[in-house]
Amino acid sequence: MDERTRRRRLREVAEETFGWDRLRPGQREAMQELLDGHDVLLVSPTGSGKSAVYQVPGQLLPGPTVVVSPLIALQRDQVAGLRDVAAGGAVAVNSTQPEAERAESLDRAASGDAEYVFLSPEQLAKPEVLDRLAAARPSLIAVDEAHCVSSWGYDFRPDYLGLGRAIERLGHPPVAALTATAAPPVRDDIVRALGLRDARQIVRGFDRPNLWLEVRRFLDDEDKRQAIIADAAGRKGLGLIYVATRRDAAWYAERLREAGRRAEPYHGAMRAAERRRVHGLFRDDEVDVVVATSAFGMGIDKPDVRYVLHAAPPESPDAYYQEIGRAGRDGDPAAAVLFYRPEDLGLRRFFTGGRADEEILGRVAVLVHAHGGTVERGELQKTLDISAARLTKAVNLLAQAGALDVTGKGAVRYASGGPDPERAVAAAVELDEGRRRIDRSRLEMMRAYAEHTGCRRRFLLEYFGEPYEQACGNCDVDLAGDGAEEEDPGEGPFRLHAGVVHAEWGEGVVMRREPDRITVLFDEVGYKTLSLEAVEHEGLLTLRG
Template sequence: METLEKRLYEWFGYSSFKYNQRDIIESVLADEDVFSMIATGSGKSLCYQLPALWKKGTAIIVSPLLALMENQVQELKQIGIKKVAAYNSFLNIKEKKRILNRLSEYKMIYISPESLQQEEILKQISNLDVSLLAVDEAHCISQWGHEFRTDYLKIGNARERMGNPPCLALTATAAPEVREDIIDKLHMKSPVSICDTVDRPNISIQAIKKEKEEDKRTSLLEFTRNLPKPGMVYVGSRKKAEDLAEMIKNETSFTAAAYHGGMTKEDRHLIQQQFLLDEVQIICCTNAFGMGINKPNIRFVLHFDYPKDIESYVQEMGRAGRDGYRSSSILLHSDTDYFFPRRIIEWEFPSEEEVHYICHLLQAEDRANISKQTIESYGLEDVHARFMLHYWEEWRNTAEEHYPEDFINMVIKKRKRWKFHKLSQMENWISNTAECRRKTLLETFGECLRRQPNPCCDICGISESPAHDEDAAASRQFVPWQDRLYALFHQQQ
């Protein structure tokens, strides 16, 4: 396809493709199903945007990241691509109706998996000439994935309603069993598989044990003072994000801010923009921050609390060094950390008392059709309500003779066993003091370490507090105020 580069330049202003982009795009244009695992920051969005413009019809892009949808739509419009829209909960009723009335005019429609479940919307999309179904963050569809969302499980059926258009599944991190699950749940037929390695050779890896929480705080301050900036500090709770950000501001000369899901949308957006523009040097955040954040010059990612699985760790540490310069991943841990991730796993699911209460209420009312709002009205939080809704409907559609309460509790126990297995895998990797950390990390994803970088990891030998790196320093250039303003408003100079 000799004109691909020409279209790439005309539509997006790029002179050449990044690694694997061309192969993915060519397979999509050949109407093949494609599963792709490529690193965050490697240009995933172009892999569906270019084919969407090239092919006749409308591309449907499913994404759980509402802010990223809006950002991509604005960026496309600002480079002259106007026939694009995002349909999600950010819109008011009038805006939603306007988009639904003009569906056939768009080349790309971004939509959340929750919106795609609504019968009115799915019916209208099914009447379109759908050129491509792209599923971003596709690992969310797998019950074995680290960010499983029940709403994603309906995408396979929605695809059938659309007439089984070619499907592109994209993710940055997926173990072999997750890849198989994604392909199965999306009803993909003999898909082309294009996968990058999860290895990031420019990122050194350390897992450092401390005696207690206070020692971890001391180490955090030491790393903050000595490592090149900007940097990210991942924590397990909202309160800790705020506490550590305040500590860094008080104990060092660097700017720091907290970011978590409990903040208002306006505050989160402000912190995000300040971090992207290097006005905030260190961000202390929960896992609510990261997906869809395109900041190439992050020099370190420090885990103050370790995540519940290796997939999350790889995805989070991979936010460092996307510009290719030397960067650091540091994980601090102590014996006192043992209980917190286990409590988090328990909190992810409704309790047995909640399951019993909701099931008996729904059975007593003999509801044929229920909504998430109905379940929330009984006192459950959003994530638990979605879980209950999905598995209540699944129980109704099965030939199982179990009571709904027993059926849902069996699902919960199975999911918990898997999550505790993944947590043990993470903790075994942390406690390993014999084998190269990079090697054992890659083995989790079915890969082999082909070349050992230098520096590699704390097992192979690395100083606990690396000095400033010349490459990293070179990447931190002065940004004129005009360029900062263009970046803030997503404009091109």
């Protein structure tokens, strides 16, 4: 199929099957790459139609489309949406189904009665599920929320770490890795973890010009709290307030109820029924504001959120942009306001500062190695007498080091050909320290955003590698007219996106240029902001050839 015919067929399927009269920026390009047999990493905001990128090519390729989707509720929505169109059928395979229903779904995929098969990463960790899917010979694999392999890494969804192996077991057809926000190091993690081959990275549409960006600075915590309550109580429309702790979620919700607002707290420790209740209120416009930790996020796609307030800075601009991106998805004006007190960064450092326990890593590695077979996670935890969280971190670090295979929910075994336990522990500790360096640098970039004296939109977009060469006119700095004049990124010896080398920190890429400094993203140590005077006069950087 030549390019012209391919583009015509994509348009026809998009319109005739799904009712889309046009394709958005990045969609057609990603679809064409997949049809050409290439792996694709698409970074595009939520609400920009990333699902279309696998749905349309799935109609043109022989064999089922496997979609890895982390939330069961989201799977149900996606299956229901595809059942409403003549797209060849869709099924889900998840832990809430009886065994017979899961088997029937896999049978439908194998027989050609279902074009789309939605699974969680935990299901793909099961050998019997993989074998059934491999027999169906899938023509396309889509990994939704692909940043899970990086930004949550060893602290969440360990079965994401096995997706690269699962993709190979399924014959490695073209893979579409989809995410709403991923800075360059996260994109590198996704490519590496999923084993993408010669991946086409397509980054589109980060700019959300309808979002008002603002930072309000405080010295006193009580002043900040009262300002947040007054702000939220005085706003119209549906809103979100993100807080750092469960206690703050409850405290702010109670204060806002006292101020006459319908407010609900939300955090990961709440019972599932209570979380569902708050989700329902939010969905049905029966609440004015949800006060939440970062647990309130994935799968939230309500178009008319009018404001997102942050009571404390999150751990990175990546997380911040993801969370403020839940406002104004209908294209109407919305506000994103960070209430900032420098001391609040100390709490984030605490959350990101936990060093891997070398002793526990060693005990896990030695025990699984000596066992020689598959060990249930519960059995490991009981034998080692450690918490589930500490065991999960150790297992996932050792899996990243190539020593352990996660073979199913709660089960691990020593990897064939993996390093011996001593070398595995050393590699895991090195991985952990590298991740901690990157995390600390991202937190410092969050500080830099909060204290930035230039256009806030430009800061965020350049952090994600998207050039933005003018003031946006829709942030607090630009409106006040007192921001520092920013240098054209094309000027000077170290231009935007130039490759550089530092004697100690190794290779990096220039991500920001300001009149007196540049910010470089180094492969090994993360983000560093350097004085241009020192760089130029002391020869701290050299350009990569």
